[in-house]
Amino acid sequence: MQPFALIRPTTLLAARDRVHEHPRARLFRAGGVDLLDRMKEGLDAPAELIDLRTIADEKSLRGINPDPAGGCQLGALVTLAELAAAAELDAVLREAAGSAATPGIRNLATLGGNLLQRPRCWYYRNVDLVCLKKGGDACLAVTGENKYHAILGGGPSFIVHPSTLAAALLALDASVDIAGDTPRNIPLADLFVGPKQDPTREHSLGPGELLLRVVLPPAPPGRRSAYAVAKEKQSHDWPLVEAAVSLSLATGVMTQVRVVLGHVAPTPWRSREAEAVLENQAPSADLFRKAAAAALAPARPLRHNAYKLPLAQGLLREALHRAADLPLPE
Amino acid sequence: MSDIPRISRRSLFRGVGSATLVAGCAAKTPTPAPAPGLDPAAPPLAGTALGPGPAPLRFTLNGAPQTLEAAPSTTLLELLRHQLDATGSKLVCDRGACGACTVLVDGAPQPSCMTLAHDVEGRGVTTVEGLATNNQLSPLQRAFIEHDALQCGYCSSGMLMSCQALLNRRGATDAAAVEHAIAGNLCRCGTYPNVVAAVLSVAKGGA
Ligand SMILES: Cc1cc2nc3c(=O)[nH]c(=O)nc-3n(C[C@H](O)[C@H](O)[C@H](O)COP(=O)(O)OP(=O)(O)OC[C@H]3O[C@@H](n4cnc5c(N)ncnc54)[C@H](O)[C@@H]3O)c2cc1C
Ligand code: SF4
Ligand code: FES
Ligand code: FES
Numbered sequence: 460m461q462p463f464a465l466i467r468p469t470t471l472l473a474a475r476d477r478v479h480e481h482p483r484a485r486l487f488r489a490g491g492v493d494l495l496d497r498m499k500e501g502l503d504a505p506a507e508l509i510d511l512r513t514i515a516d517e518k519s520l521r522g523i524n525p526d527p528a529g530g531c532q533l534g535a536l537v538t539l540a541e542l543a544a545a546a547e548l549d550a551v552l553r554e555a556a557g558s559a560a561t562p563g564i565r566n567l568a569t570l571g572g573n574l575l576q577r578p579r580c581w582y583y584r585n586v587d588l589v590c591l592k593k594g595g596d597a598c599l600a601v602t603g604e605n606k607y608h609a610i611l612g613g614g615p616s617f618i619v620h621p622s623t624l625a626a627a628l629l630a631l632d633a634s635v636d637i638a639g640d641t642p643r644n645i646p647l648a649d650l651f652v653g654p655k656q657d658p659t660r661e662h663s664l665g666p667g668e669l670l671l672r673v674v675l676p677p678a679p680p681g682r683r684s685a686y687a688v689a690k691e692k693q694s695h696d697w698p699l700v701e702a703a704v705s706l707s708l709a710t711g712v713m714t715q716v717r718v719v720l721g722h723v724a725p726t727p728w729r730s731r732e733a734e735a736v737l738e739n740q741a742p743s744a745d746l747f748r749k750a751a752a753a754a755l756a757p758a759r760p761l762r763h764n765a766y767k768l769p770l771a772q773g774l775l776r777e778a779l780h781r782a783a784d785l786p787l788p789e
Numbered sequence: 790m791s792d793i794p795r796i797s798r799r800s801l802f803r804g805v806g807s808a809t810l811v812a813g814c815a816a817k818t819p820t821p822a823p824a825p826g827l828d829p830a831a832p833p834l835a836g837t838a839l840g841p842g843p844a845p846l847r848f849t850l851n852g853a854p855q856t857l858e859a860a861p862s863t864t865l866l867e868l869l870r871h872q873l874d875a876t877g878s879k880l881v882c883d884r885g886a887c888g889a890c891t892v893l894v895d896g897a898p899q900p901s902c903m904t905l906a907h908d909v910e911g912r913g914v915t916t917v918e919g920l921a922t923n924n925q926l927s928p929l930q931r932a933f934i935e936h937d938a939l940q941c942g943y944c945s946s947g948m949l950m951s952c953q954a955l956l957n958r959r960g961a962t963d964a965a966a967v968e969h970a971i972a973g974n975l976c977r978c979g980t981y982p983n984v985v986a987a988v989l990s991v992a993k994g995g996a
Contacts, residue, residue: 465844465861465907468836477834495864495903496884506841508861513836561973562951563899564885694972695886 460498463505467513471520471638471669477509479667487511487669489536489569492560493576501586502577511571511669512536517638519672523547529677532636535571535670542570542624551684551703551782555627558688561695571670574625574635574650575662578618579697580608591616591658598658605761607699610768612724616654617761619722620661621697625651626721627686629729630703631675639668647673651726661725681709685781687774698722700771704778712739713783718754720771730754733775742783744776751775839907848909850875851919859906866890866901869916877917877946881975888974891947892916898954900973917946920953928991929953936987940978948974952988962992 466485468474478485488494488508497503514520521534523545533542542548543557543565560568577583582590582599589595600608600617608617625647633647645663650670652663664670684705690696701721706713718733733754740746751772758768780787840861847856850873859868866883869875869892878901879889885903892901893915894908920927929952932938939945948971955962955970967985976984 460862462841462860462862464841465839465905466834466836467839468834470835473835491905491908492885492903495905499883507838561885561888561900562970563888563891563973564903566897566899567885567903695975 460495461504463498464507466507466509468509469513469515471514471517474509474511474514475638475667475669477507481506482666485509489572490538490567491572492564492568493572497577500584502584517671526674526676528674530675533570533673533675535569535672537570539565539568539570539573539624549631549678549682549684549705551630551686551705552624552627554686555623555688555701555703558686559623570624570673574622574628574647574673575664575670576621578661579621580618583618591654592618594659601761604763606763607722608761608764609724610755610758610760610764610771611720611728612653612726613759613761614654616658616725618654618661618725620651620724620726621722622727623688623698623701623721625727626701626703626719628673628675629719629727630684630705630717631678632717634674634676636671636674637664637668638671639665644674648726648729654725679707679709679715681707682715683708683782683784685778687778687781689770689774700767700774702771702774702778704775704782706737706779706782708742708783712741713737714739718750718775718779720754720775723758723767723771732756737779742779742785744780744785744788747776747779747783747785748772750779844907846907846910848911849913851915852913861905861907863906864902865892865904865906865909865914868906869901869914875916875918879943879946881943886975887944888947888951888971889944891950891974893950893954896954896957898951898970898973915950915953917949920949927953929956929988932987932991933984936983936990938980938983938987940980944974944976944978944980948976948980948984952984956988956991960992962988964989 466477478487484506486505486508489511519532519534520536524532526532539556539559543553580600582588583592588599590599598616609619628647634644635647635650636644650662652660682705686703688698688701690698698721700723703719706716716734716737718730720728733750736750736753754775755768755772777787843858843860846859866878866880869878878892881887881889883902885900890901891898895912920930929949951970951974964985967988971984
C-alpha cells in the first residue's frame, strides 16, 4: 500500500469536514475490509484515511438502539458479528449477517461499510483494466467472463450489488440516516444508484456525507422472515445468489410481503412481481413456485450466468417456505 | 455447485482480450489519483493525525508490552513478521480470504492482514507464539499433534488461534461450533476433520 496518514477525529463534524475538503484524497474508514482490499490492489490511493471509530460525540454510530418511532436503529459501526448475535433482530437479518464472509471478517466489517463496499466484478477489481465503472467506454463483462454478473436490471454495467446486508434490510423496509449538508432520512432503496443512472458509482452519498445508521420501522404483527443463499464455498465467498423474504402471517394469509433477491442485479432487487403473487394469499408450495417464476420472468441472462435463474427460484422458494414455516417439498 | 463449469485463468484472460478488442480500447494502467497538496492552513483537527511516516505505537504482544514505531500503512501482519520477528502468523492471500494470518485482538479472532498495525494501539494481541508457556506446548497444540491435525502446516497457526478463541469463549463445545469457528480458515490439505477432533478432545479435558 502506498503511504497514507491515519486521522482519528473525535467529532462527527471534524470527520466530515476533513473528507469534504478533499473527497478524492481522503476516505472514511470503518472496518477497512473493503478499503484495504482496494488500496492493496491499487484501485484507490488515498492520502488520508479518516477513521470513523474514534468519533466520540455521536453515540448512535454504535450499537443497536430503540428508535423513537418504535422500531430500532442500527449504528453504521455495528459489526456483522454483532448483528448476527443480536437476538432482538429479525431472522432474515441475523441469518444474512452470520452468513457473510468469515467469522474473522465479521468481527471487523461494519454495517455502513458493508452497504457501501464497491462491487466484486473482476474487471473492476483488476487495476490494469478500464471499464465503464472506471470511466472507460465499455463494460468488459458483456463480452468477457460474466458468470457472476447481473441477470436482472443490468446495462450498461452488469455488476451485482455486493452487499448481503442490503438484501435483508430491504426486506425489512429499512431507511438510512445520512449526515450531510442536508441531514436526511431516505429509504434504503434510494441509497443505491443503478448503472443506467451512473455506472461509475453505486450509492448516492455526496462528498463528505456519512451514513450514520440504518432505521428499521416497527415490525407488523406476526412478521416472519428468512434468508437463503448459495455460494461456491459455504464460507469465505460472496453469494452466487441470495433471497431475503419477510411477510406477516397474523391472519392466515400473507400480508406485507417483501421479496428481495441479492447478487442478481446492480442494486439489491426487490421483486414486486413476486410480491403481487403472494400478497393476501394463503401460503402454499404451489403459490411459492408461481411467485419464484414471476420473480425471474424479467431476467435476461448473459452468456455464462443462466444458471442463476433456477438457482434464484430455488433459493426464493426455500426462503418463502422457511418464513411461512411450510415444509420444503423434495 | 458441481454443474457449473470452472473458469480457468486462460479463459478469463481470453474473455478480457476479446472484450478489449470489441471495445477498441487497449487496457491502460491507471495510476491511482495522486494526493493533492493538502491545505497547510486547514483548521486544527479535533482528533489526532498519524503519519504518513512512522508513528509511535504501543500494544501488548503475547503479554509483553511493545513500544515501537510504524507507518500507518503497515498492516498488523507486516508489523508482526517484519518488525517483531513473530513469523508464526502466515501471509497467504493478504486479502482477508484465507485466515492463515488470524490473531486474537483482545480475545477476538481477526485477520491481521486486514488490520492496520495502529488499530491495536493500547490493545492486547495474541499470536500462535503466545500459546505455549515456558517452552511447553499448550493443550490445544498437543492435541493438534496427537490428532494429526496438520499436514503442510501453513494454515495451522491461524487454525489454532480460531480454535483457541472458541475454547476461551465456550470451554465445552461441539463439532458444529468448531466447524463454525474455523469457517474462515482455509486448509488446502483438508485437515478439517482432524482439527475438529483435536479441539473436541481438549474441550473434553484430554489432549
Ligand atoms: C473473504 C471475504 C468474504 C466476503 N464475503 C462477503 C459476503 O458474503 N457478503 C457481503 O456482503 N460482504 C462480504 N465481504 C465484504 C465485507 O463484508 C465488506 O468488505 C465489509 O462489510 C466492508 O465493511 P467495512 O466496515 O470494512 O468497510 P470499509 O472498508 O471501512 O468501507 C467501505 C467503503 O465505505 C465507506 N464507508 C464506510 N463506512 C461509511 C460510513 N458510515 N459513511 C460513509 N462512508 C462509509 C468507505 O469510505 C469505503 O469506501 C467479504 C469480504 C471478504 C474479505
Ligand atoms: S460489470 Fe461494471 S465493473 Fe464489471 S466490467 Fe462491466 S462496467 Fe466494469
Ligand atoms: S493472509 Fe490474511 S486472511 Fe489470508
Ligand atoms: S495443513 Fe496444509 S493448509 Fe492446512
